[in-house]
Amino acid sequence: MTRSVVITGLGPISGLGIGIESTWQGAVDGRSAVGPCRAFDASPFPCPYVAEVPAAFKPRDFVPRSYRKATKIMARDIELAVAAAELAARDAHLTTRATAAGGEDESSYPPHRMGAQIGAGLIAADLDELTAALDKARDEAGGFDIRKWGREGMHELTPLWLLKYLPNMLACHVTIVHDAQGPSNTITCTESSAGLSLGEAMHVIGRGGADACFCGGLESRLNLMSMMRQTFSERYLRLESGSDADPAATVRPFDADAAGCVPGEGGAILILESEETFLKRKASQPDARAYARVAGFAASQTVNPATRNRTPDPEGDAIAAAARRAIHKAGISPDAVDLIVPFGCAMPDYDRAEAAALRRVFGSALGGIRICSSKAMAGLVGAGSGGIDLSLAAQAVFEQKLPAVINCDEPIEGLDAAAGPARAAGIRNALVLSTGLGGQNTACVLQHIET
Secondary structure, three states, X not given: OOOOEEEEEEXXXXXXXXXXXXXXXXXXXXXXXXXXXXXXXXXXXXXOEEEOOOOOOOHHHHOOHHHXXXXXXXXXXXXXXXXXXXXXXHHOOOOOOOOOOOOOOOOOOOHHHEEEEEEEOOOOOOHHHHHHHHHOOEOOOOOEOHHHHHHOHHHHOOOOHHHHOOOOHHHHHHHHHHOOOOOEEEEOOHHHHHHHHHHHHHHHHHOXXXXXXXXXXXXXXXXXXXXXXXXXXXXXXXXXXXXXXXXXHOOOOOEOOOOOEOEEEEXXXXXXXXXXXXXHHHOOOOOOOOOEEEEEEEEEEXXXXXXXXXXXXXXXXXXXXXXXXXXXXXXXXXHHOOEEEOOOOOOHHHHHHHHHHHHHHHHHHHHHOEEOOOHHHHXXXXXXXXXXXXXXXXXXXXXXXXXXXOOOOOEOOOOEOOOEOOEEOOOOEEEEEEEOOOOEEEEEEEEOOOO
């Protein structure tokens, strides 16, 4: 028999804030983190704006003292994941090897009963490290010599260089720090990675393979190599030369003037637990809480031969299929959904496809369901995008409150996606969607837990 699964810890990190309290407050206030890039000079790019994690973030603050040396071989994505896992575990009042901080407390779960399924992006190498090595591989004319690279250049890299850039190192460090020895996996399916990781964690717990899991996803798109790749793909917002646009108003999901998104960094780790074992744990930890029940999950793959999947199917068939299946698995009907947290990336072709999918699922009732996108506030953070959306949806279900919506003055017809302030609302079920730029889709139903 499949066990019920609940979300008990939220660890979001993005330009909106570090941790669920500041992230949620930013979403309620309708604050946008979009602005000029601090990490490097982004002015030559078609859009110089990004959504950056607050400058106060320091990864050493989120690992045990004995593990701080390991932060030297962490790429930015790994730093974010380790910090998000620590935030999520503490938010869940979960005792692990890390959160016990050397104390005598036993872990909330035996190590082999804690797993980790974490979404990751394709981590871009640090250019300063790479170019220092490439400099040693130049021939007499200044060109690249593959033989010199093998003899001299690659020896300039730190011996542990590769361990900074393998996508599975996010889950690796999280499991080591928290001594999570249960089922572990890394999912690299672009923007759908976090949603897929939650689905896998739910199934691992549901079938009894673990009692608790770290899940979610993190990624930083704020490096020169990633920015170049995404600029050439023409996915991100482009501004006219000399534009005096307000950075905070540039990303406009589902709006008539939507022109694209901006790259960001961050994501979230969530703690999923078996509802049965969580209730036993809560008996001795009254401060622990369950934000929402993971009632239904489904995934699908978009196929659009006309553009070789460079753009989504304009009818949104696969997105609709995932949403319908998740709602069915939750044991509810579409009219029981009170909040939709969409992919909503402000890329017109993706927004229109998602809107078409939602019409297929909800019909004329769609206009009465509030749609709240996070991308205008936190940008597009790749593998971490779904983690932010799942965190905000879980908090909204728990608080019975809708976050603010910004930058949508003329929404796509039939969508309740217009800009507006946060407000109280009865939220029985929230539908969270993600659409990877490679065509992977996820849909998850988070259900309010009556107390």
